[in-house]
Amino acid sequence: MVKFTCCVCDSKSGVRKSMRSANEDSLWGILRGAMLDIGKIVRPDDLVCGGCFAFLHVNSKRGAVNLQLRLDQVAKSRPRSFSKPTPCEDPVASMELDTDVLPLPPNTDQNVPTSPRIQHNIPPPHQVVPVPVGVLRIPVVDVPIPSVISTQSHCFVCKSPVRTRIKKRAIIEVFIRRGILIPENNRCCREHLHGEMLKEDVLTSLVIARDSSSLTGEQVSKWMVTLRGIITEKKLPIDFSKDSRLTNSDYEMLLGVSMDNFDVLLAHCQGSVRNTANRSVRNSLAIFLMKLRLNLSQRVIAFLFGISHQSTISETISSVLKSLLASFAPLYTGYGHKTRQELFDQHMRPFFTSILGVPPESLILILDGTYLFVEKSSSFHLQRRSFSNHKKRNLFKPMMSVCPDGYIIEPTGLFYGDNGNNDANILRKMMEEQDSIMSLLEEDDVLILDRGFRDAIESAESQGLACFMPELLKKNQVQFTTTEANKSRLVTMLRWVVESVNGRLKNKFKFFEDIICASYFPKLPGLLKVTVAILNAFSPPIFTQSPWHEDLIEYVASRLESPNLVQALVEQNNLQRGNAAWNTADEDDVLEFPELSLDELKLITLGPYQLNIGIQYNWQHAPSGGGYDFQLHKDMDDLLRIKLRSRFSRRRTHTVWIFFTPWGHGFESIRGWYCLCKSGSRTLGCCGHVAAVLRYLSYDRFLPIRSRRKLDSEGYLDTTPNQEVPSSSQPGPSHGVSLVADVVELLEGADVNAAESSDDEEFSDED
8 A cells, every 4th residue: 555644744644635625625724824833834735644634624623723732642652753853953955955846936046044033933843843855845934914814715704615816916905004914825705806906894804813924935025025116116196096095985085986986987988088198097087076076276186196287187177077978967967867757756755745735646846056156267258247246256056956855856057146047037947948847847746945936936836836935024024924934934844955955065076165267167067967967876865754754744734733822922911021020030940941852852843953053042142151041920930031132133132932831841841932033933843042942941951061172262353342141140050161062063064055044044954
């Protein structure tokens, strides 16, 4: 019987066990790591004896394989073979090479001395078995670099048998970013790769299998050469090529789209945009998106992409714009890019039809314009006609047609921002033109408008459309009636969607927020159309219906027609005049005021917008944490009166009455409210003044003392004459700091298009 040498214990055995059979691939990977631990290198054609195979198989199931235990077992059973091991002073210099057995690798220097560091990492003599003649033993260095599992039989990420060899550049990327070494020839599933690189979520979730990595001298040399090349390689400041190390978050920060979305846009540019000596197709698209996202000057963009001529940037933007307008924009914008049924199925929301009380099959659109400022220039062909009172800019306005979920059907036109092009005239023009809004709408469909469309309401209704618009004050009318105020609130709590759409456009793509260079004016309609298509294709819906909205529908139905009992009480008893019937109160006198949660307050105000406005009022009236001046009625200890100053005018004040249940619980404990402002009589929600007082009394003053940021007002000058600011007779220490932080948070997250010009024109941010 032919005997073979075991690669583990060097014993002669008649039993041949190949570790490279189809069903032993996993054991082969375990054997390689275990052999490195005892200072040996195993080759694919090596064999093991039956005893070592059984030892390896049993211990692999237990989770740890230590071949030194196997060597000790063999040494005890056969002391003559292992009692006097042959020391190996230098595994490379002392061995006899047999080129017929294993040829030397190319460019190998046989006379290179072994470094002391490598000698130090060679196992002690009692762990080293004699080197068989003709076998090349490569010195191994243990470096303190974590590594993942070494395997070629399955994916090293998910252990799936479907795998592909991971590329060297991906190994380098993981090492640079995570400090983890992936063994050469490792494999992984294609689903874990983005091109040739590991996906971001896979890279951040790699599992470390060992705290060190075993490398040969040749591998160490290759790594040093590779890292030196990376350091000395001259690269552009920003590069969006496939070899770029930019992450998904970098793409979103610099371009406004993710890496996957970038590839979608890139597919539409292939063929029409060519690679040139100055820029690739990928960098061309990146230049276009970076201009929209950050609005950098062309000189800065040329520097970032290593382009010498600024004119190349302009040509690149024009080329990409032409390509996207031809193939990408028509898929996501235009009155004909989706059928009426597709719009209804994908972008309508039952909440809107339930609130407005219109048929469920009605198509609802929200219309509003967004203002764009274009720089005036001597070369600007419209310079003779001023569309803005500002001397350095012209004003233009596209009209946005938006679905209830925030999907923009079409940014119609680029209308002059003068008096003749008001919202009403723009709507009339849209209804008269072919292939415009009327190509989509049918009878009984709904338009949600603001007061600027009031002169076009008759034209729209004559074509069978239902129009909803906030109410208008009649001549000599000071305050809306309760019914009028409730109807206005019904509209404003839905119109916030279009305001958020305009805010998203300008916040995400700064090109449209800043003053636009006059040279971009001919491209402006196309740039706007492509940007809207990008928002439609890759942005999540602004409004998503939730169970909270179901409760809100019932609440709105119950409050829409209810009268304002507090208003009737105030007017019948003339409580708005004089102070004889009122007692001044401090915070201790109103401790019985109900404590509410933000969710309960949100249900009273029909959204968070009024509550956020309340933060500003609370800071204005309580800069040191004092609070308001409260007055309790002498005969009704559950009726509270508060006076507060307008946040727009120092001379204007508002008086608020709140009727509550002492020591009550839940939003039902707030039994009524009334304010003297234009919308103060509403029972469907409340105005911002009532919301400010409710927030302070029922929520803010119960908050614990917390350490928060303060507004630094030093260095600011105010020449306004000093006016008395209402304050409580018993200042409380708990709200000055917390309210400041809330104001900062509100100002940082505020929508630039969300502010109205009056205290009474609030809208609700339902989402």
